Amino acid sequence: MRLKPLYQRDREQAKEEGRQEGREEGRQEGKKDLILRLLNRRIGEIDALLIGQIKGLSIKQLENLGEALLDFSNVADLETWLNQQSI
Template sequence: MSFDSPRTLQPNTYQIAFPEKLVLEFNFVGAVEPELQERVRQLSLTQLENLAEALLEFSNPEDLVNWLNNSAN
């Protein structure tokens, strides 16, 4: 291990799918808790479409939490 170069984290890939159909796939550096993944799975198709657009501006799981708290009602 070298102290000269910064450590980089690799993104994790998360998928939301219905039987036989992938609906949404996104990457985050860091973990998305299972409870949060379940909240996303409970969204309607319209909410998933809105989330897909919003994900373009997300940079971490906290952005997803904020979106769910503010937009998924």
């Protein structure tokens, strides 16, 4: 059995890590898009400022927002929730 040179293994490992990061970023973007669509359906169109705040949320916060939005009835509910996240 012939081993690959160290530099080649490092390059392959770096490529794989890059692919994994890309997949994770894609999942995060997908979650953001889904949350925004659900919010638009639940409470109507959301202004750009709120969209920017939502896009800045962590994965965990997005997951929490996904659950919380089920209880929202208007944009004020979303604003309150977002304000509580920055405390």
